[in-house]
Amino acid sequence: MDLEARILVVGAGATGGFFGARLVQAGRDVTFLVRPQRAAALRERGLRITGLDERTVIEPRLITAEEITGAYDVVLVSVKATGLTQAIDDIAPAVGPDTTIVPFLNGVAHLDPLNARYGTKSVLGGVVKVATTVDQDGDIVRLAPMAELVIGEQDGRPTPRVRELCELLSGAGFGTAVAPDIVAAMWHKWVFITTVGALTCLARGSVGDIVAVPGGRELGAAVLAEAAAVSAAAGHPVPADELAWITGTVSQAGSGFTPSMYRDVVAGLPTEAEHVFGDLVRRARTLSVPTPLLDLATLQLRVHQHRTTS
CATH class of the missing domain: 1.10.1040.10 (N-(1-d-carboxylethyl)-l-norvaline Dehydrogenase; domain 2)
Structure with a gap:
């Protein structure tokens, strides 16, 4: 998995928008999968990150579910739990035999439906630590400096794909690590x-x-x-x-x-x-x-x- 791998970030809210924007700034090939209403707002204002003396604006590459035409190398799922069922359906055209799916939801319940649909071979575990929110204008506001992303195989194996994915996500302005026991x-x-x-x-x-x-x-x-x-x-x-x-x-x-x-x-x-x-x-x-x-x-x-x- 090289630095030109295609990354699909599902959601452009407080979590997906922040980490996705950082990856864009680091030169990664990132596309955001969003709803039509969010897409319209982002096309009008750009994807903005404010707070902590930051004023970042990027012009994100956007796509809606109906516009997906092929598989991505990595799919980062960063939707609210209430949107998970729809997201699982939406990403289907973006998931190929070699696609790695990394969900960044809270808790662990989301692993079951993702595993059932795409198999444990495709789904990693993930943890993000970031303090952000979305304001009334749809901009992402940083509330604290911390920003960290941790990934790992569900069974704890130190596989090459996890190390390669960690390298792909590194150097983008947030911490990255591989957990020896991601479920824990x-x-x-x-x-x-x-x-x-x-x-x-x-x-x-x-x-x-x-x-x-x-x-x-x-x-x-x-x-x-x-x-x-x-x-x-x-x-x-x-x-x-x-x-x-x-x-x-x-x-x-x-x-x-x-x-x-x-x-x-x-x-x-x-x-x-x-x-x-x-x-x-x-x-x-x-x-x-x-x-x-x-x-x-x-x-x-x-x-x-x-x-x-x-």
């Missing part, structure tokens, strides 16, 4: 996002707001303990250093940090509640792990989802 890495990120999501959605505030009041610091620790217990019971214990980092994140005085789940709730937008929270608590029941706080957060998010979609 996906679980560990899942622990983080459910912890910060449950904490902020239950307490309705930023981390700093929460730890500033009695019981706030203890709430973060209790939610983390539940999420980490589910991961451990599933065979993916969270390493001590990651637990320490998450603990620090949810107990930092004065922190203005809020996760995307909370920001969507405050904005009255639909969320990935079932994919991120519903799936985790269902697995917790199967594994006989009690999760009262995560159950409460899931219920709250389901009520929010009902209000926004009914």
Whole structure:
């Protein structure tokens, strides 16, 4: 897989738009698969990245599902969980016998339908760490400096294609790495996002707001303990250093940090509640792990989802 490999980025939102734009800037052959409405907006304004003193504008190569005419070497799937089923259908003409598919969704539930449709031979695991959002103009806004992309074979094998893909994605202004156990890495990120999501959605505030009041610091620790217990019971214990980092994140005085789940709730937008929270608590029941706080957060998010979609 050389540096001229054809890359299809599915979605041009906060995640796909950011990483895809960086790859374009690094000279990679990138096409964005988007909906007609998003395509019209991007053709009018360009793909823009702002925040942290950045003002980047690129003219992306765009395509809609009906316009795909052949296979790509790499397909990066960066849609919301609610759009996954449609995306799986849309990319079919872009997937050939040698295409590598890398999904960057939260949780792990998306692996099952992707594997069922395209086979584990084609699908890698992936984790992205980036703090971005999309503003009312459709521009991508950076909220923090971190930007990292991690990939790996689902069975943990150090295959040549993973090393070659890591090289293809490297040198583009974000960190890249191959995980020795990508499924475990996906679980560990899942622990983080459910912890910060449950904490902020239950307490309705930023981390700093929460730890500033009695019981706030203890709430973060209790939610983390539940999420980490589910991961451990599933065979993916969270390493001590990651637990320490998450603990620090949810107990930092004065922190203005809020996760995307909370920001969507405050904005009255639909969320990935079932994919991120519903799936985790269902697995917790199967594994006989009690999760009262995560159950409460899931219920709250389901009520929010009902209000926004009914």
